[in-house]
Amino acid sequence: MQFCHVISNIHAFFVKGGNPGYTEGKLKHVFTKVQQLAPCILLLRNIEVLCRDKDGTEDSRAISAFINEVERLFQETSTLPVLLVATCNSKNESTSAVPPALARVFLHVVYMQSPNKLQRTAILQWLLRKCNVTVGADLSHVADQTSGFLYADLAVLVFHTVRYRFKHLKESCHDEQNCVDVTLRKADFEEALDTMHAAYSEAIDAPKIPKVSWDDVGGLSDVKKEIMRTIMLPLQHPELLAAGLQRSGILLYGPPGTGKTLLAKAVATEFNLNFLSVKGPELLNMYVGQSEENVREVFNKARAASPCVIFFDELDSLAPNRGKSGDSGGVMDRVVSQLLSEIDGLQKSSQLFVIGATNRSDLIDRALLRPGRFDKLLYVGVPEDKESQLSIMVALTRRFHLKSDVDLKGVVSLLPDKLTGADLYSLCSHAWLIAVRTQIHAFKHGGNSVPSPVEVGMVDFREAINSLPSVKKEDYAHIQQIRDKL
Incomplete structure (x- = not known):
């Protein structure tokens, strides 16, 4: 089918008004224009804005008006086709911001996941071809460093890389006519990655690869070997997991100051994994259900940045023994239950690892220490010799x-x-x-x-x-x- 027109700049914020009457009027205007331009494509961005009013509750009048306009449009343009495409921001595939009544209007729903390594490599190749530059670096290695990056992030990465390349050329070449070598090198990509991590990672608490090596961790040779055996096997032989081998989480326990957090960061660096550090009190919230949602969001971030290490520091504060926390609403019991559910779901992936650290392992709920969860307990003690x-x-x-x-x-x-x-x-x-x-x-x-x-x-x-x-x-x-x- 050959379309004559494309309308791609209709944003739901443009349609949504301060009162239902304004929203209905804007919807009629948009669909009347589409009817005049048929055959065409209508792209409506951020459609979830139409579904909620200023208080965050479902706006049934706006949803009803949208459905009526769609039905009228397809009745009056039966001979001149119109393709309706809508976009929506959603945290994951299972929780959609669009109510079922509005979702039924669309025949197909496509969930856009974070690209994997092969997809990120292909996107980088396409973006670099558009820039008309040659590449002197291994793009698969760059893709390893960009776990969790979306298309827009990769586009910004390419922009920074090209900018740094021309900056270095200008500094090293006095004769501008001879500065024709615009080959992007490994150092240019690394500088651009450092810039992006500094700009984004700290601000949004996104997973990132720390810069802590085994050389920064003195002693603890036995603990190092056990951690490497536990994590290296799923990375090097993922087919074993498909055959039924279950991975286990690692719990580091011992006196304070023995290097438990440092060990977890060194693991992420040595295996080139993203690192998401979680403090227990950061996940707790006064509103009902929000603490459990924060736990789910942590694991969603980790899945998007896979391969990733989720590190729960001071795990005893996040997962105490159920029934003994003493809070009237039972918040901690629900948080522990949500944590157990999420850890059980990690068995589907060989690219996510959970490491916990605590000084008081006796306070942790015993369900977390059963096989399949934190069943590998490693004591990180005081150096004895x-x-x-x-x-x-x-x-x-x-x-x-x-x-x-x-x-x-x-x-x-x-x-x-x-x-x-x-x-x-x-x-x-x-x-x-x-x-x-x-x-x-x-x-x-x-x-x-x-x-x-x-x-x-x-x-x-x-x-x-x-x-x-x-x-x-x-x-x-x-x-x-x-x-x-x-």
Whole structure:
């Protein structure tokens, strides 16, 4: 069928008015114009705006007026075809913002999902061909870095990439006539991705790939191996999941400051996965049903950004034992039930992983710890020997500029036992601050200029050890009892 006209700029906000009479009048005007232009295509954008009034309740009068105009249009233009296309913003396929009475007008409903890796690669190729530039980078690798990106996001990414390419050419080439190499390189894409993540990820709390490597995590070698075995298998052999192998969630528990959150971020970085961190109190809301909706939204975000790691920090605050929370409305019980339902639904995908962290695993609802959910419990404890402490010290100081007299083994030999990773981090941070104060003091008293970067010496570490905090013995003993029970 050959259409003569296309009307593609009819927005529901243009039709919707402050009162039902205005909306009815605008609908009659639009459909009268369509009847005069038939055969044509009518594209009505954001049709869900017509369905609600200012208070957010269903506007039955506007819906009825729209249905009547559609019926009249197709009765009067039976020989001249009109194709009606509408768009609607919906969080997922199962929850539509369009009421059933209005949805029945349309013969076909197409849910536009987030593109997968192959689709993102094809979209990038098409967008780059439109820009008439050559590509010197692996687009499949770029597609790996853009999990959760939609078409509009990929278009912005291409724009930033081309902009950075011309910016670099202008800076490096003095003769503009010879600056003809517009090949997009890997560094251009990485710079554009950094720009987009900085602009979007923090603002909308979207999943993103953290920059924490295994080198930043000292010690915990046994826990690292177990995590890698659990996550690497579904990624490398997804066919095993189709054969019936069920993936399990991972619960990291232990004293505070032992590196549970750092481990989860390192997992996402090493396996090139998006990372969505969730704090329990962020999901709770005073309105009935909104807390459960927030839990569903977290998993919807993760599915859109697959492959992704969902990290629940302080899981005991989000999923306490049901029946013991004490809230009058039973909010926490419903949140736990919703969380159980969503985790069970993850078995359909081999690209989503759930990691939880807690200091009080005894407070978590026991249903979460059954097989198929958080059934892999990994204890992240205090380093028990000097070798583990030395490994953590090496990881913490690998970006430091140490003086020649610094011997990390000597520093570790001066440390007490039962120090957590947070304690050792405090030690290194305090030593660096002491070095900064010392050099600034020397500069004020007629010394040379303050060197950059700051160098940390053995004297600084010795002074920092004197004010070193530690986990209380009774707290450590309580966590050990919980570990024995689990």
